[in-house]
Amino acid sequence: MSKFFNKSLIAGVALGVGAMAGGQALLNAPALANQPFMEAALGSLQAAKANLIKAEPNKGGHRERAIELVNQAINQTEQGIAFAR
Numbered sequence: 188m189s190k191f192f193n194k195s196l197i198a199g200v201a202l203g204v205g206a207m208a209g210g211q212a213l214l215n216a217p218a219l220a221n222q223p224f225m226e227a228a229l230g231s232l233q234a235a236k237a238n239l240i241k242a243e244p245n246k247g248g249h250r251e252r253a254i255e256l257v258n259q260a261i262n263q264t265e266q267g268i269a270f271a272r
Contacts, residue, residue: 229264
């Protein structure tokens, strides 16, 4: 093997290890305050709740249960956003 190949191989391995360490650091980093996906989900949940409220209440209690579950999802999403801040 040539000296150039050995140096390239060592540099490539070092670069790969550095990239893995950097990626792991990003995974372990605290969540950023900007939460565009959580905020979008919150908006969708609020829209879903508004539609459920407008729906006829002739669903055998399922509409009411859906509203309760959406309220829980809204609460959890808001808590997740607050936690990330």
